[in-house]
Amino acid sequence: MREIAGSPRVLLRRLRELMAEAAEPQARLDRIVREIASNMVAEVCSLYVLRADSVLELYATEGLNPSSVHLAQLKLGQGLVGTIAASARALNLQDAQNHPAFTYLPETGEEIYHSFLGVPVLRAGRTLGVLVVQNKTKRHYGDDEVEALETTAMVIAEMVATGDLKRLTRPGLELDLSRPVTIEGVAFNEGVGLGHVVLHEPRIVVTNLFNEDVDTELRRLDNALGSLRVSIDDMLSRRDVASEGEHRAVLEAYRMFAHDRGWVRRLEEAVRNGLTAEAAVEKVQSDMRARMMHMTDPYLRDRMNDFDDLGNRLLRQLMGHGSDAMAAALPRDAIVVSRSMGAADLLDYPREKLRGLVLEDAAATSHVVIVARAIGIPVAGQAKGAVSMAENGDPIIVDGDEGRVHLRPQPDVEAAFAEKARFRARRQELYRELRSRPSVSRDGVEVELMMNAGLAVDLPQLGEAGAAGIGLFRTELQFMVASTFPRAQAQEALYRQVLEAAGDKPVTFRTIDIGGDKVLPYFRGSEKEENPALGWRAIRLTLDRPALLRTQFRALLKAAGGRELRVMLPMVTEVSEIRRAREIIDREVRHLARFGHHLPTSLSIGAMVEVPSLLFQLDELMREVDFVSIGSNDLFQFMTATDRGNGTVASRFDPLSAPFLRALKSVLDAGCRAGTPVTLCGELASRPISAMALIGLGFRSISMSAAAIGPVKAMLVDLPVEALTAQMGLILGDGGGAHDARGLLRTFAADHDIPL
Known part of the structure; x- marks a missing residue:
């Protein structure tokens, strides 16, 4: 079929020919707008390009005053062109001058034109400019003309993105594509990472735009x-x-x-x-x-x-591209930027090249964030727009302390964060020097600083951080990063590896805690739950599926042959659940003994205090278990009825408030009465100020992320515990609710030169 002279196909073919010719950028742009005007029978075709200062500059025109090129400007949101750029939507008007957004630019000479069609120049959802055609007669452009102009704008977007127009920019007036951007997110894991963008699912660059058939x-x-x-x-x-x-x-x-x-x-x-x-x-x-x-x-x-x-x-x-993010070579300072990703996806990246992680959609308790904490990289989450604004290789800074992302940072910003990173490195050196020092306060009180772990990659940090042992080994992470249920042999191999890496240091294994937000795609569960955090999860699930618990207990018992085994049960609501779990593990002990397996020298069963109902069964609980560990994250969430994955309410209440601290103290007191050891694991132990509060309450064993041990020990060695205990009495007293506990603790730290 013969092609019509004014069809989009003819226009695209002419654009392809123009782009293939050797020409200066301005000359090429001038010929492109001339060709568009001719093809669409328009008296005007103009291209406006968005600069980094949010100004749209006229870069080329056919029909308007040529002397206005690079002089005519509109702010983002100003006039018809600015409105199109701000909304990323086309405008098709019969009489543009009667539109309320119309702004007259006398230098262009456009007052004689009435009909107006403008479309955004888009790339990956970002507006890079606006392409406009105009006519003197009042007419409404057809859908095929709108489609043709949008398609043409896409071709021009590639010209802008590939840097062809940078030579036309005046000093100090960068294009929007290269402007520095700061994205406000949420701090998910502390630290500072400087490096270059690696898009988790890299945008596939389409180079072959025009079809032949x-x-x-x-x-x-x-x-x-x-x-x-x-x-x-x-x-x-x-x-x-x-x-x-x-x-x-x-x-x-x-x-x-x-x-x-x-x-x-x-x-x-x-x-x-x-x-x-x-x-x-x-x-x-x-x-x-x-x-x-x-x-x-x-x-x-x-x-x-x-x-x-x-x-x-x-x-x-x-x-024909695979989805494997490792197909392309990574830079040595890779910062992965993704909308969302799985825990296993992050582990696919070589740890030695990872400097940080930026997520658009995730919560602090997402599986990938847990893994990122475990391997010690800074994470900023809820960084909306990061993927569409970033290109592979862009310079980027992740501020995991504040939750900010600095994309294409200016030199002074980069220098400031480089100094901050060097300061953190010097501080880490101080923490390494503290590694061999005993965890003893200024006035001689010893406190065990244990480490949380969950994967084999965590194990080297046990010695590097100077931890007294592993206070919480999250066994479910092995299940979360696998594509099918790990077999008994694989579980046993991991548990043996953990125990061997710990040497003579204690390890506490938490039984599998799946369900809730920890969904295994290969596990066929119950019907979808409206409140999964309060539903079929942890000990509730494994008691209903005892084969899971039996397999895990057997793997733990065999791996711990000839040494101590410590196991704790998550999400316990009633003491009867502990008795049922004990029956299962006792049965496995008898089974292994019958077949001559090497058994642990001692077996300790503990429970996690996470559900508030246990606060009213404390004396009975302490008689039933060998030790207790408080899961501060879930206990605080359930006590205050706040979803810790919901950014709107997650920080509404303070875990250092008197009511929550009193609840923690009640568990300690019950343990003291029964002679049952009480420890605490969770975010509360990972920050020096809250760890200080825990020590003041009476905790002498707390478990935290490996990266937190150095800062907490630096606080501990300068801490006068006796004086702090008196201060905590004021906070917990009858009038404690009237005091700002966090403020009082900061003042105490400042008065006693305690680093927080």
Whole structure:
């Protein structure tokens, strides 16, 4: 079929020819706007480019006053052009001058033009500029003309992104694509990381934009969509995918969207207008990202994110790219930027090259954040927009102390954070010097500083941090990073490795704590729960599925042959649950003894105090167990009825408030009456000020992340415990609720030169 002179295909072919020719950037831009105007029978075609100072500068025009190029400017949100850039939406007007946003620029000579069509120049959802056509007559541009201009704008976006226009910028007026950006997020793990961006699912750069044969590209698109649908159906039909749960809902949504005719129709239309199949996906995906960025409804944003992820999968199908993030060589100072990721995904990256992690969607208790803490890298979460604003290789700083991300930082900012990193390194050197010193206060009180762990990668930190032992080994992490249930032999091998690495230091294993927010995709659970944190999880789940507990107990008993074994039970609500668990482990002891296995020299069973109901069974509890460990994270969450994964309420109440401290003291007192050791593990032990409060209450064994041991020990060796105990009495007294406990502790630390 003969091509019509003014069709989008002809225009794209001419643009391809122009971009292939050797020409200066300004000359090429001038010819491009001339070609667009001619093809669309427009009297004006203008390109505005967004600068780093949020000003849209006229970079090229056909029809307006040529002397206004690089002089005519509009602020973001000002005039019709500024409105398009701010909203990332097209404007199609019969009489532009009657629009309330119209702003007259006398230097351009545009007062004689009435009809106006402007579209945003988009790349990965970011607005890089605005492309405009105008005519003197009052007319409404057709849908095919809007589509043609949007497609052309996508080609121009690649010119902007690849740096062709940087030579046209004046000193001090950088393009928006390279401007420094600071993103306010949430601090998930402390520390400072300086490095270069590694996108977890790197944006696939589409270089082949223009198609040679529409039918061929439509077939490629159809085949890729077919493969995509088959892969999603295959994931849903696999036996190891649970029939319920959030992951299932995501896959069901993917399947629904992969068959969405509206989405497919937009892809096919872009191909018919002259784009390759992959360029069509990129265009439609970019349009949807731009719309997503302006949505406030969380549900709708999630649905748009589903389309975005689906588009990435389709691009990889079309271009034959694997999803393995390790395919490309990593820089030595990699900072991974991702919307979200699994715990196993993070462990795929070489630890020696990782300097930090930035997440758009995650909570402080997400599995990947737990793993990031374990390997000791700074994490900033809830960093909205980080993925779309970052490019692979961009300089980046992660401030895990404040939760901020500095993308393409200015030199003075980079220098300040480099000094902060050097200061932290010097402080870490001080902590290493403290490693061999006893954990004894200024006035001679000894406090055990134990380490939390959960993976084999944690074990070297036991000696490096100078921990007295492992106070909490989270056995469920082995389950979370695996694709199927770890077999008994694999569990036994890990537990033996942990015990051998600890040597003569004690290790406390917590039985598997899955359920709630710790969903195993291969575990077929119960129906979807409205409140999973309060539902079928931890000891409740394993008592209902005793084979899980039996297998784990047997692996622990065999791994600990010839030495002490300490096991504690999570999420205990009633003392009867401890008795039932004891019956299972006693049965395994008898079974192994019958077959001549080497058994532990001693077996201690403990319980975690996380559920407030145990506070009213303390004396009975202390008689039933060999030791108690307070899980401060969940206990505080349940006592204050605040979801610690909900950023709106997570910091609403202070764990150093008198009511919560009194609850902790009641557990200590009950342990003292019964002669049962009481320890505490959780975030409360990981910060010097709250660890100081715990020691003042009477705790003599606390467990924390490996990175926290140095700062806590530095506080402890300068701490006068007797004086602090008196101060804690004031906080816990009848009028304690009237005192600012945190403020009083800071004042005490300042008065006694205690580093916090």
